[in-house]
Amino acid sequence: MQKTRKSIAKRFKKTGTGKLLRRTPGHRHLLRNKSVKQRRRAGSSKLVADGQAADLKRAMPYA
Incomplete structure (x- = not known):
């Protein structure tokens, strides 16, 4: 039986077509110092x- 790497499964999401989505880094704190453009782009996946x-797909076979 294959096991799912939970640390990877929590960070990535599989789309309907099988591609993977990730969060953009740098959107949690110290946002005041970042430009509006940086903040806007970091808000999306x-x-x-x-x-x-x-x-990554191999590490999460059942997701």
Whole structure:
């Protein structure tokens, strides 16, 4: 039986088409020092690069 890497499953979400979404870093604290553009872009989720996605999908087989 394959096991799910829980630390990875908590950080990434699989879309309907099988791609992976990740949160943008830098949106938790010290936001006053960041530009509006930085804050706006950090608010949305991004797709994981193809090179990294294969390893992450293998680590969470049932997600």
